[in-house]
Amino acid sequence: MTDFMTDQALPKVTDLPSTIAALKERFPDAVRDDTRPGYEGVIVEAAKLPEFARVIRGEYGFNYLSSLTAVDYLGHGDHLEVVYHAFRVPSGGKPLVFKAQTDRQNPVIPSLVSIYPGADFQEREAYDLYGIHFAGHPNLKRILLWEGFEGHPMRKDYQEAYYEQETKPFDSRWPSGHVFRAEEYNPFGHNVRYPAGFTLDNYKPISEAEFQHGMSLGVDIMGDPAFRTDRLLVNLGPHHPSTHGVFRMMVALNGETVESLEPVMGYLHRNHEKIGERNTWYGNMPYTDRLDYICSMANNLAYAITVEQMMRGQVSVPYRAEVIRVLMAELTRIVNHLWSIGFLLNDLGAFFTPALYAIQTREYILDFFEATAGSRMMCNYMRIGGVFKDLPARIRSEAALVNDRVRDMDTMKYLEQLINDRLPRSIDELDELLSESEIIKSRCIGVGLLPAEMAIAYSASGPLLRASGVPYDIRRANPYSIYPELEFDVCTRPNGDIYDRYCLRLDEMRQSVRILKQILPRLKETAGQPIFGGKSSYSIKVPAGEAYGFAENPKGELGFYCVSMGGGNPWRYHVRAPSFINLTPLGEMCKGQKVADVVAILGSIDIVLGETDR
Amino acid sequence: MNNSGIDLRQLQHPDIPVPEEMQSNVAVTSLSSLYNWARSRSIWPMLFGLACCAIEMIATAASRFDLARFGMEVMRASPRQADLMIVSGTVTKKMVVPIVRLYNQMPEPKYVLAMGACASGGGPFKEGYNVVSGIDKYIPVDVYVPGCPPTPQALLYGLIALQKKIEKQSLGVSASVPWYGGGPSEEIPVPILGPDIIDPRHAEVLRKEAQRNRVTPTVAQSLAERTLSQGA
Ligand code: SF4
Numbered sequence: 001m002t003d004f005m006t007d008q009a010l011p012k013v014t015d016l017p018s019t020i021a022a023l024k025e026r027f028p029d030a031v032r033d034d035t036r037p038g039y040e041g042v043i044v045e046a047a048k049l050p051e052f053a054r055v056i057r058g059e060y061g062f063n064y065l066s067s068l069t070a071v072d073y074l075g076h077g078d079h080l081e082v083v084y085h086a087f088r089v090p091s092g093g094k095p096l097v098f099k100a101q102t103d104r105q106n107p108v109i110p111s112l113v114s115i116y117p118g119a120d121f122q123e124r125e126a127y128d129l130y131g132i133h134f135a136g137h138p139n140l141k142r143i144l145l146w147e148g149f150e151g152h153p154m155r156k157d158y159q160e161a162y163y164e165q166e167t168k169p170f171d172s173r174w175p176s177g178h179v180f181r182a183e184e185y186n187p188f189g190h191n192v193r194y195p196a197g198f199t200l201d202n203y204k205p206i207s208e209a210e211f212q213h214g215m216s217l218g219v220d221i222m223g224d225p226a227f228r229t230d231r232l233l234v235n236l237g238p239h240h241p242s243t244h245g246v247f248r249m250m251v252a253l254n255g256e257t258v259e260s261l262e263p264v265m266g267y268l269h270r271n272h273e274k275i276g277e278r279n280t281w282y283g284n285m286p287y288t289d290r291l292d293y294i295c296s297m298a299n300n301l302a303y304a305i306t307v308e309q310m311m312r313g314q315v316s317v318p319y320r321a322e323v324i325r326v327l328m329a330e331l332t333r334i335v336n337h338l339w340s341i342g343f344l345l346n347d348l349g350a351f352f353t354p355a356l357y358a359i360q361t362r363e364y365i366l367d368f369f370e371a372t373a374g375s376r377m378m379c380n381y382m383r384i385g386g387v388f389k390d391l392p393a394r395i396r397s398e399a400a401l402v403n404d405r406v407r408d409m410d411t412m413k414y415l416e417q418l419i420n421d422r423l424p425r426s427i428d429e430l431d432e433l434l435s436e437s438e439i440i441k442s443r444c445i446g447v448g449l450l451p452a453e454m455a456i457a458y459s460a461s462g463p464l465l466r467a468s469g470v471p472y473d474i475r476r477a478n479p480y481s482i483y484p485e486l487e488f489d490v491c492t493r494p495n496g497d498i499y500d501r502y503c504l505r506l507d508e509m510r511q512s513v514r515i516l517k518q519i520l521p522r523l524k525e526t527a528g529q530p531i532f533g534g535k536s537s538y539s540i541k542v543p544a545g546e547a548y549g550f551a552e553n554p555k556g557e558l559g560f561y562c563v564s565m566g567g568g569n570p571w572r573y574h575v576r577a578p579s580f581i582n583l584t585p586l587g588e589m590c591k592g593q594k595v596a597d598v599v600a601i602l603g604s605i606d607i608v609l610g611e612t613d614r
Numbered sequence: 615m616n617n618s619g620i621d622l623r624q625l626q627h628p629d630i631p632v633p634e635e636m637q638s639n640v641a642v643t644s645l646s647s648l649y650n651w652a653r654s655r656s657i658w659p660m661l662f663g664l665a666c667c668a669i670e671m672i673a674t675a676a677s678r679f680d681l682a683r684f685g686m687e688v689m690r691a692s693p694r695q696a697d698l699m700i701v702s703g704t705v706t707k708k709m710v711v712p713i714v715r716l717y718n719q720m721p722e723p724k725y726v727l728a729m730g731a732c733a734s735g736g737g738p739f740k741e742g743y744n745v746v747s748g749i750d751k752y753i754p755v756d757v758y759v760p761g762c763p764p765t766p767q768a769l770l771y772g773l774i775a776l777q778k779k780i781e782k783q784s785l786g787v788s789a790s791v792p793w794y795g796g797g798p799s800e801e802i803p804v805p806i807l808g809p810d811i812i813d814p815r816h817a818e819v820l821r822k823e824a825q826r827n828r829v830t831p832t833v834a835q836s837l838a839e840r841t842l843s844q845g846a
Binding site (some may be wrong): 158226239266346 | 646743744
């Protein structure tokens with residue numbers, strides 16, 4: 001019996017309120033309820049935080065630290081707050097929310113990396129963006145920005161070069177509609193801001209080498225004189241054909257074997273959260289498209305769920321809207337898994353042939369998205385309280401796949417063909433062509449191992465977690481939308497290697513088709529019913545409070561942690577990105593493997609940089 | 615059209631008549647147009663994706679939209695083998711350093727296509743503290759393709775526009791292509807990651823600004839200043 005299973009057997013009390021009561025009894029001075037209106041969970045004295053974490057993990061079974069983030073309450077108590085969401089995996093249920101506060105001048109919070117290794121990157125992010133020092137963190141340095149960057153940009157008093165006003169819509173644009181180019185208002189004509197008196201004379205930038213802990217640059221000769229090997233530091237990326245975008249890895253090699261690997265990211269850090277806090281609540285919807293840009297529909301859904309939760313019953317989602325949402329989310333899952341399998345094969349050396357098959361099938365789904373939402377990729381389709389438009393009666397598309405004939409077809413018929421015939425056939429086709437391939441098996445089986453306990457400890461989610469044998473799927477563990485009434489299995493695979501992750505994605509696509517087949521009759525039954533139960537206005541006000549909304553995205557748990565002060569803009573808008581957190585165990589998974597496998601291991605995790613770096 | 619599938623009439627010099635019946639087999643043309651014709655139809659793009667737009671670029675290269683029809687399917691991962699850099703996505707300050715380096719490593723004649731709103735001018739993330747307001751702030755751009763993301767059709771249109779541009783370039787003494795003009799092509803100074811991104815070409819402006827001894831003003835501050843000075 002593995003560790004995490006015994007964790008599950010242990011918990012003293014299982015329901016959340018009695019757990020919290022027991023914890024308050026256990027730590028009478030250090031734990032108190034968070035009584036602010038609209039808030040949940042407990043506030044823990046920073047000094048007692050590690051002990052608290054050890055207790056909830058070891059005795060109460062909260063073995064999975066899903067999300068860790070910070071909030072700057074400038075002007076609302078003037079403190080920084082670190083917010084944790086811990087779950088029980090695989091049994092599921094609501095998260096235990098706990099928070100620790102620290103002052104803004106000299107913020108220090110004990111690190112939880114030794115208890116929850118999954119906190120590693122997330123603490124580094126909070127350090128980078130908020131300047132919070134996590135005492136005891138083994139490798140606390142900037143993660144999204146570079147060493148030497150001036151300031152901690154997510155703090156409320158940080159103003160970027162193009163800063164105009166705290167929140168949108170800006171007075172200069174609304175309602176008069178005056179538009180100008182921000183560059184013209186910067187002395188350099190660029191998006192830059194320097195400290196007072198800064199010049200390039202005598203300036204020496206901080207060298208990267210200073211931050212490569214324990215990695216010597218250059219070549220070391222090791223071993224006995226008769227059989228010597230080189231230790232070599234190899235830099236993969238950010239421009240590298242196999243890194244799935246602008247991702248970088250520093251790999252220390254002993255011969256061909258990986259000794260250590262450190263991911264370096266932030267090359268696509270486009271300040272999603274800072275911009276999100278200036279945007280209106282609706283204004284963020286199109287930005288969520290650009291997080292995991294392969295799965296925009298699913299991102300929309302997770303964000304809509306979060307804000308609906310914050311509206312506390314003021315909006316209700318009509319049944320037909322839920323049906324359409326699940327339709328979109330499951331089609332998206334298939335798009336994502338097709339893409340990811342295609343590109344995993346690229347990484348294994350089958351350059352683009354399997355990917356072309358996968359992309360071709362994806363186009364059929366994109367045609368449907370385009371006909372419905374108006375865009376192939378950036379759908380911006382869901383709204384707080386439903387979806388913005390019903391399915392079109394007919395699908396028209398100019399470029400049919402075979403020739404230049406214009407396709408004009410009944411939408412339901414198109415969907416039926418797609419779901420009953422085309423998709424299952426494509427999945428089977430991939431399966432037949434690839435699964436038994438000698439090369440794939442010998443390159444994938446037993447490579448990039450992630451045991452179940454480690455997957456949970458590192459907060460891995462989605463296919464990465466399930467391929468390690470952990471039956472945890474948010475659609476079942478914390479159901480949302482109409483998933484409770486749908487029949488599907490939570491797929492798992494036992495071994496936690498690349499091959500299992502590949503197979504698991506095939507399994508999941510089949511389950512998605514199974515769900516879609518149940519969606520079709522529901523679509524027909526609900527035809528003509530309302531699709532939107534929210535407020536039809538350009539902007540909404542959200543009651544003060546916080547919420548953590550999360551959904552099972554194709555890549556894992558996509559969560560949004562939002563705080564509202566009661567206005568038309570989020571005070572805090574945080575994205576718990578599965579691609580980012582799933583990278584935490586990458587270094588461990590690659591240790592001892594051959595350098596050629598690193599690329600395949602990365603491919604099997606399936607990341608998208610838009611979401612990793614945000 | 616002859617049996618090689620090439621339409622020679624495209625190349626035909628307008629002032630030199632060729633008898634009608636021979637037009638499918640014979641063309642009289644200038645070296646420049648022959649050369650440009652060949653090179654515009656075998657542009658090798660760099661295999662290089664930045665963000666969401668890269669996904670549409672891959673879709674363009676795949677079977678449905680089939681970039682191979684334009685002789686461009688040979689995407690090279692090495693800048694030394696590429697003619698065209700498709701900047702497909704948001705350029706961040708952290709990423710612009712490697713991009714400028716890659717651009718410098720590409721051999722002349724080289725071209726840049728800015729794909730999407732982000733690469734053209736900053737896009738939806740323009741106001742971010744880590745975002746560059748368009749790649750043309752650092753390297754020269756030949757074709758801009760608007761969209762967020764541009765559809766594959768739009769990208770193809772941009773690539774056809776690039777082909778047209780190449781066809782118009784001359785290879786003579788007053789060459790518009792740096793490589794053929796004979797002079798060395800200039801390297802773009804690589805930006806530096808300091809307290810913010812620094813373009814080495816700004817050294818002079820930096821010195822001037824430093825004398826004013828203030829943090830670089832934000833747009834809000836500059837706006838306020840200008841309204842004040844206009845009012846006075
Ligand atoms: S233009 Fe739009 S689609 Fe393209 S990279 Fe920018 S945000 Fe993404």
